[in-house]
Amino acid sequence: MLGDRLRELRQRRGLTLRELAGQAHVSAALLSQIENGNADPSVATLRKLAKVFDADISSLFSDPNAPSVHISRPGERHLLSAPRGQISYERLTPGRGDLEVLRADLAPGDASSAEPWSHPSSECALILSGRIVVSINGEDHELLTGESVTFDSRLPHRYVNDSAEPASLVIAVTPPTP
Secondary structure, eight states, X not given: OHHHHHHHHHHHTTOOHHHHHHHHTSOHHHHHHHHTTSOOOBHHHHHHHXXXXXXXXXXXXXXXXXXXXOOOOTTSSOEEBOOTTBOEEEEOSOOOSSOXXXXXXXXXXXXXXXXOBOOSSEEEEEEEESEEEEEXXXXXXXXXXXXXXXEEXXXXXXXXXXXXXXXXXXXXEESOOO
């Protein structure tokens, strides 16, 4: 789905793989792999591509033909990877543009971003296991298994696992801007 959407956006702009790669500062080989469904791009790559298209990352996943009922199974989900030490996500939702639900595992020391950032959405996170520190607008909130937080994500925020144990969480964002 992501590959098809990326190809559609690229072709609509009349760009070759090489031209898009140059504008996004990524390799044409990587773009080809993404378009053919052979690679899952990093969050950083998605941000670069979205910038070229002057769009939100979520628009790269929008699917006007998304089913009204979507089943998400482990091993079949789209992955949004990140550099070592940062969060990687599994998309649980189909990309209708109204809601994004992501599952993430954070190893000890991992964070959602190098620095807190903001986006125009509402966000809710549920800790499935472990302990996560959520920094929102400069204030740290420790969340344990079973606890959740909901906030205006226009406030700078990030998730950090500063414990010695792995942690997992589910994040819901509306409207989607991962």
